[in-house]
Amino acid sequence: MxxxxxxxxxxxxxxxxxxxxxxxxxxxxxxxxxxxxxxxxxxxxxxxxxxxxxxxxxxxxxxxxxxxxxxxxxxxxxxxxxxxxxxxxxxQLLEDRRTLQAVEQALRSLVPPRAPEPAGGATFIGPLARKLGIRPATLRKWEQAGLVEPRRDPATGYRVYSAADVRDAQLAHQLRRGGYLLEQIAPLIRQVRTAGGLAPLESALRDWQARLSARxxxxxxxxxxxxxxxxxxxxxxx
Missing domain, CATH: 1.10.1660.10 (Multidrug-efflux Transporter Regulator; Chain: A; Domain 2)
Incomplete structure (x- = not known):
């Protein structure tokens, strides 16, 4: 050759x-x-x-x-x-970094929900909407998108939001204020639920940051x- x-x-x-x-x-x-x-x-x-x-x-x-x-x-x-x-x-990498930053800021801004009415750590749609400064219709839209999953009171049929639902609604509210779409927020909410709360996500966020840096x-x-x-x-x- x-x-x-x-x-x-x-x-x-x-x-x-x-x-x-x-x-x-x-x-x-x-x-x-x-x-x-x-x-x-x-x-x-x-x-x-x-x-x-x-x-x-x-x-x-x-x-x-x-x-x-x-x-x-x-x-x-x-x-x-x-x-x-x-x-x-x-x-795209820059956008992913900004998304991670928004998620971190949203998580830091969350506060443990108080035990609102009714007793037992749950609340209804009206009090939760007032707490977040949004309309009840917005919470219903978030429910349709899978961001919150309130149960129904068997006697009244009213939506009842648990402490975890309040946490999810707070997180969704922070990310919506950051300009993120419902379809972008839904996967994160599912991850929060799967992790069983916010604390386990700290490791996931560190891994996310490491992957972005490696990329x-x-x-x-x-x-x-x-x-x-x-x-x-x-x-x-x-």
Whole structure:
């Protein structure tokens, strides 16, 4: 094989991949099209090796689908499109950070509910609405969205909100004030219920923060690998 030419297995071994995976990446546009020998075998070059390194570095921060789109754009010479896709990922990461911050602020602002009327740690829709400064219709809308799950008094049919319901309503109120939609709030409320309260969520929030930080660092590594690929091979022939 001519000097500087690589076989699929040479690229595969560096990353613990199968040769079929390398061929699949080429077919997907992640790698530039390979040259063929007179017998039809693929031959790769340093450019292909660099492209594969860039792609694998991009995946942890951007995900497989976005990393594929980034590399396909880069290989087609659409550098601005590749950069736009990267910007979108960074914007999403920033939005996720802001969401986490809003959740943390909402949790800190919650106070343990007093034992309101009637006795036993439960209250009705009117007193709870007044406590939150919202209309009873808003609480009914939150119930339809699954944010609160009051039981019904068997004698009167009135909604009865337990201490946990009050907590959920307070959390929903804080997040709504932060501009979050009901469908964005519902998964968090379910997590609070599953955890059995707010305290166990502290660990989940730390894990969430750690994942965001890891994603940010992964984006940096992916950017460095992509920049090296573009700098070495953009508008250049092997």
């Amino acid at each position: 001519p000097r500087g030419r690589l076989r699929p297995v040479d690229l595969a071994r560096e990353h613990g991949l199968s040769t079929q995976a390398v061929r699949n990446y080429e077919d997907a546009g992640i790698l530039p099209a390979a040259a063929r020998t007179e017998h039809g075998y693929r031959t790769y070059t340093g450019r292909h090796a660099s492209a594969l390194r860039a792609f694998l570095a991009l995946v942890p921060g951007h995900g497989h689908a976005t990393a594929t789109s980034i590399m396909r754009a880069a290989n087609e010479g659409a550098t601005e499109e590749a950069l736009r896709l990267i910007d979108e990922s960074h914007a 940010g660092r992964a984006m940096l590594r992916g950017a460095a690998a992509l920049d090296a690929y573009l700098d070495a091979y953009l508008d250049r022939a092997d």
